[in-house]
Amino acid sequence: MIKSVCGYCGVGCGLEYEPNKLIGDIAYPTNEGKVCSKGVSELISIETETRLLRPQIRQNINEPFQTTSWDEAIERVASTIKQTPKDKIGFYLSGQLLTEDYYIANKLAKGFIGTNNIDTNSRTCMASAVVGYKKSLGADFVPVRMEDIFKANLLILTGANTAEAHVVFHNNIKKAKKQGLKVVVIDPRFTDTAKIADIYLPIKAGGDIDFFNLLSKRLIDEEQYNKPFVKKYLNGFELLKNKFKRAAVTKMLKRTGLTQEQFDEFYNLYIESENIITAWTMGLNQSVQGVDKNLALINTHLLTGKIFKEGNGPLSLTGQPNAMGGREVGGLSTMLAVHLGFDRESIDKVSKFWKTDKIDNQVGLTATQMLDANLDVLIICHTDPVYHLPNRHHTQRQIKNIPLVVEINAYQNSETSHYAHIQLPAAPWGEKEGIQTNLDRTITKQEKLTRTSIECRADWMIFQLIAQELGFKEAFDFKNPKAIFEEYQQMTKLNRYMDISQANYDELSQKPFIWGKKIKHFLTPDRKGNLFYVENRLLSEKISLEYPFILLTGRTRDQWHTGTKTNLPSTLLKYKPLNFCEIHPEDAKKLGIDDGESIQVSSKRGTIITVAVVTESIRPKSLFIPISNREVNFLTNDLLDRESLEPDYNHSAVKVERLDNEKE
Numbered sequence: 263m264i265k266s267v268c269g270y271c272g273v274g275c276g277l278e279y280e281p282n283k284l285i286g287d288i289a290y291p292t293n294e295g296k297v298c299s300k301g302v303s304e305l306i307s308i309e310t311e312t313r314l315l316r317p318q319i320r321q322n323i324n325e326p327f328q329t330t331s332w333d334e335a336i337e338r339v340a341s342t343i344k345q346t347p348k349d350k351i352g353f354y355l356s357g358q359l360l361t362e363d364y365y366i367a368n369k370l371a372k373g374f375i376g377t378n379n380i381d382t383n384s385r386t387c388m389a390s391a392v393v394g395y396k397k398s399l400g401a402d403f404v405p406v407r408m409e410d411i412f413k414a415n416l417l418i419l420t421g422a423n424t425a426e427a428h429v430v431f432h433n434n435i436k437k438a439k440k441q442g443l444k445v446v447v448i449d450p451r452f453t454d455t456a457k458i459a460d461i462y463l464p465i466k467a468g469g470d471i472d473f474f475n476l477l478s479k480r481l482i483d484e485e486q487y488n489k490p491f492v493k494k495y496l497n498g499f500e501l502l503k504n505k506f507k508r509a510a511v512t513k514m515l516k517r518t519g520l521t522q523e524q525f526d527e528f529y530n531l532y533i534e535s536e537n538i539i540t541a542w543t544m545g546l547n548q549s550v551q552g553v554d555k556n557l558a559l560i561n562t563h564l565l566t567g568k569i570f571k572e573g574n575g576p577l578s579l580t581g582q583p584n585a586m587g588g589r590e591v592g593g594l595s596t597m598l599a600v601h602l603g604f605d606r607e608s609i610d611k612v613s614k615f616w617k618t619d620k621i622d623n624q625v626g627l628t629a630t631q632m633l634d635a636n637l638d639v640l641i642i643c644h645t646d647p648v649y650h651l652p653n654r655h656h657t658q659r660q661i662k663n664i665p666l667v668v669e670i671n672a673y674q675n676s677e678t679s680h681y682a683h684i685q686l687p688a689a690p691w692g693e694k695e696g697i698q699t700n701l702d703r704t705i706t707k708q709e710k711l712t713r714t715s716i717e718c719r720a721d722w723m724i725f726q727l728i729a730q731e732l733g734f735k736e737a738f739d740f741k742n743p744k745a746i747f748e749e750y751q752q753m754t755k756l757n758r759y760m761d762i763s764q765a766n767y768d769e770l771s772q773k774p775f776i777w778g779k780k781i782k783h784f785l786t787p788d789r790k791g792n793l794f795y796v797e798n799r800l801l802s803e804k805i806s807l808e809y810p811f812i813l814l815t816g817r818t819r820d821q822w823h824t825g826t827k828t829n830l831p832s833t834l835l836k837y838k839p840l841n842f843c844e845i846h847p848e849d850a851k852k853l854g855i856d857d858g859e860s861i862q863v864s865s866k867r868g869t870i871i872t873v874a875v876v877t878e879s880i881r882p883k884s885l886f887i888p889i890s891n892r893e894v895n896f897l898t899n900d901l902l903d904r905e906s907l908e909p910d911y912n913h914s915a916v917k918v919e920r921l922d923n924e925k926e
């Protein structure tokens with residue numbers, strides 16, 4: 263029996279493997295034996311016919327791919343990199359890579375090629391939370407753990423559909439409820455998560471800043487905030503208090519779409535609750551004011567002092583299995599490594615550690631900027647930007663202009679594959695080993711369970727092959743993931759609060775390591791938390807007579823994004839169809855749309871065809887399309903948060919029509 267960990271979501275459930283059998287690990291603290299449909303079918307996805315098994319090459323994207331050798335493919339990549347100015351090279355990575363993969367790619371790009379153009383799809387996902395935590399707590403540090411829900415009295419879930427996106431955590435919430443936990447769900451949709459709520463608040467999309475400001479203001483006005491904590495540990499209180507004096511409360515409430523009674527009921531439960539956790543994810547992060555939404559939420563925990571103690575805190579629910587590991591390594595273009603930035607001192611420390619003089623002091627391009635930057639080489643690994651970036655017609659136009667697009671994937675059928683010149687076959691989950699950090703800082707090891715398909719390579723090895731071909735043989739001479747992890751552990755010592763060096767690689771699959779356990783204070787230079795006054799600036803795309811609906815997008819339980827691993831004929835998991843569009847009965851009636859009918863949804867940017875699901879679970883004038891529909895981003899707008907550069911996926915103006923009307 264081998265112990266491993268699920269490679270899908272940020273919950274990071276422990277698994278046990280016996281030949282041809284995968285079950286939940288009863289001894290693993292996070293899931294105690296439970297797994298969801300995705301975790302339990304990890305093995306099936308290894309064996310599918312759509313695996314990418316050999317390197318492929320073509321001169322231009324209108325030709326079919328030809329099989330090539332690794333030597334030839336790597337030589338072509340390395341020789342092109344050598345001839346390309348470093349600012350014209352980009353690495354587009356993923357929150358699904360293992361820590362060792364990030365480390366090698368980051369070391370190669372920032373340390374040896376000398377470009378900071380290395381970013382991940384976490385930009386579309388967690389970037390707003392990263393910036394929010396940094397600004398308010400002083401570091402990208404999640405100050406509360408999932409198990410804390412058993413110590414909390416109240417869990418507020420906002421912009422998070424745990425029933426579908428963090429399934430086993432959701433089971434734990436249900437268990438905690440039996441022990442007395444109260445749950446508030448804030449979401450414009452009455453989701454499966456909302457079904458377990460004690461109070462469900464059907465917020466209007468985009469109303470979260472107003473909601474949390476109303477809460478903060480009332481806590482201050484009614485002196486329900488924690489005065490000694492505020493005085494001793496916080497900056498910015500007087501400013502916040504003064505700003506709130508002039509706040510237009512009625513307007514704010516109106517923008518939340520909630521009634522005074524709904525807000526009061528919530529407020530009364532809030533002030534009665536001793537221990538509170540507020541958890542959130544894409545409903546807040548994916549917004550043109552994603553960072554401000556995070557700050558407004560975190561303010562409430564700062565004001566009440568409900569942070570750095572058991573059962574309390576702002577809990578950002580990271581989506582991907584190792585987006586946290588990527589953040590720790592520093593695999594984003596806006597940080598250098600191990601949570602260090604691009605200041606002189608950090609660059610000196612990292613240069614000395616890597617024995618290099620190539621590190622640039624400018625932040626690099628973010629994932630959301632790379633395609634607009636006239637790059638000459640783009641290496642894409644473990645993610646599908648053509649599918650996932652907003653405004654897909656624009657994405658497709660831009661990627662076509664890049665002379666060399668290299669795609670590293672374990673499967674053939676991504677949307678990006680149509681635009682790649684070289685495809686390199688990666689070894690997927692089960693065929694490789696390495697480390698990942700889940701959403702609450704638990705570091706564990708994925709184990710190799712089966713032989714690696716003959717021509718596939720682990721992602722770290724592919725980056726190492728490129729590095730070696732570029733001539734960096736000494737710095738990239740790792741024999742296995744353990745050697746990489748141990749070098750990375752040494753590097754974490756450059757950061758005063760990272761204690762990852764205490765983990766032991768060989769023991770990790772038996773016993774996970776939780777880093778930062780002792781951190782119970784703010785990580786700012788003055789050790790004080792920062793309150794920020796933020797307001798809803800209504801920057802999202804506005805609805806209009808022509809485009810009168812707000813489009814929301816999100817997950818369904820059994821599908822993983824593009825579904826390369828979950829949308830398989832052999833997995834009978836599809837409890838929801840891949841392509842549907844939720845619409846409120848009032849709207850459906852006005853438009854003459856029946857349940858199950860084909861409809862056309864359009865924005866200024868594009869049109870897709872989908873199937874109407876008429877349901878009261880969505881607010882009037884909103885639509886919901888799951889991202890298992892690979893075409894969803896033909897519709898979405900490409901506005902970005904100005905600080906995190908995260909897209910505003912959840913708030914695009916669209917119209918909806920019956921399909922046959924169009925044809926008439």
Ligand SMILES: Nc1nc2c(c(=O)[nH]1)N[C@H]1C(S)=C(S)[C@@H](COP(=O)(O)OP(=O)(O)OC[C@H]3O[C@@H](n4cnc5c(=O)[nH]c(N)nc54)[C@H](O)[C@@H]3O)O[C@H]1N2
Nearest residue numbers: 421422423427467468543544545581816817819821822823
């Ligand atoms: N089954 C499955 N699980 C997954 C994934 C998957 O592909 N499939 N992906 C993983 C990844 S990468 C991520 S990032 C996470 C995402 O996890 P979640 O964010 O929980 O998943 P979403 O379905 O995007 O849910 C976002 C919720 O926010 C709501 N929402 C939209 N706009 C607003 C708003 O303005 N305010 C509020 N309060 N709510 C709003 C939506 O209605 C939706 O219910 O899931 C992870 N888990």
Ligand SMILES: Nc1nc2c(c(=O)[nH]1)N[C@H]1C(S)=C(S)[C@@H](COP(=O)(O)OP(=O)(O)OC[C@H]3O[C@@H](n4cnc5c(=O)[nH]c(N)nc54)[C@H](O)[C@@H]3O)O[C@H]1N2
Nearest residue numbers: 387644645646650670671672673676688690815823824826
């Ligand atoms: N409209 C809209 N768009 C969104 C979102 C949304 O909510 N709404 N969410 C955004 C968010 S939060 C995220 S995280 C992104 C996710 O978007 P993507 O990251 O593009 O989606 P995935 O399908 O997870 O892509 C992972 C890719 O890695 C490949 N792969 C699997 N295993 C391996 C391996 O071991 N090695 C390598 N090299 N490749 C492998 C898979 O085949 C797949 O092509 O989408 C973003 N886009």
Ligand code: SF4
Nearest residue numbers: 268271274275298301
């Ligand atoms: S909840 Fe997440 S980590 Fe756990 S089995 Fe499901 S997908 Fe895997």
Ligand SMILES: [Mo]
Nearest residue numbers: 386387581582
């Ligand atoms: Mo994500």
